[in-house]
Amino acid sequence: MTTLRTLTAGVAAGAAVLLLVASVAAGADADSDSAAPGDPLTQAVARGQTLFSLETFGGNGNTCETCHSGGGKLPGMLPDGRQLPSLINAAAIFPRFSRGAGAVVTLEGQVRQCIRGGLGGSPPPAGSPDLVALTAYLGSIALGQAVDIGGAPK
Numbered sequence: 001m002t003t004l005r006t007l008t009a010g011v012a013a014g015a016a017v018l019l020l021v022a023s024v025a026a027g028a029d030a031d032s033d034s035a036a037p038g039d040p041l042t043q044a045v046a047r048g049q050t051l052f053s054l055e056t057f058g059g060n061g062n063t064c065e066t067c068h069s070g071g072g073k074l075p076g077m078l079p080d081g082r083q084l085p086s087l088i089n090a091a092a093i094f095p096r097f098s099r100g101a102g103a104v105v106t107l108e109g110q111v112r113q114c115i116r117g118g119l120g121g122s123p124p125p126a127g128s129p130d131l132v133a134l135t136a137y138l139g140s141i142a143l144g145q146a147v148d149i150g151g152a153p154k
């Protein structure tokens with residue numbers, strides 16, 4: 001009896017290990033799909049990073065980088081020298097209430113507002129590839145930041 005019970009336990013443990021190995025392998029496949037170089041999300045992030053430092057959206061010559069330094073990862077500065085927080089957790093604190101707008105604003109809405117105000121340009125429509133790319137980029141620099149909608153910028 002003891003031998004049989006030990007054997008059964010051994011088989012069960014073996015099956016559990018096999019199941020674990022199988023699910024880890026399946027998880028690894030799913031991860032490698034989403035992290036493959038050149039996959040659509042990675043491309044959107046890369047496009048957003050380029051737009052951030054180069055695109056003027058037909059405005060006054062400013063880019064995002066003019067006010068938001070280091071790709072948004074460092075504290076920013078307005079042309080008149082006033083300090084701005086970084087954008088490191090921006091994707092984690094929107095939507096938030098904007099006193100200026102008198103409304104709850106999404107990250108996309110804030111980016112469009114900066115294109116209109118900060119760049120003096122024409123904001124691309126919500127959901128357009130350029131706006132998706134900019135918000136995907138902002139999401140990528142906020143990886144690991146605690147979601148804290150309505151929270152304070154860092």
Ligand code: HEC
Pocket residue numbers: 052062063064065066067068078079084086087089090093107110111113114115117118119134138152153154
């Ligand atoms: C002329 C300066 C200027 C430029 C250029 C600019 N911004 Fe801003 N940005 C600001 C200011 C000032 C704020 C603070 C909130 C406000 O007053 O709208 C801000 C706030 C933000 C926020 C919210 C930060 C937070 O955590 O509260 C995001 C996101 C943002 N900007 C993204 C962008 C992006 C993307 C671009 C380029 C398309 C850009 N900004 C260009 C000045 C600028």
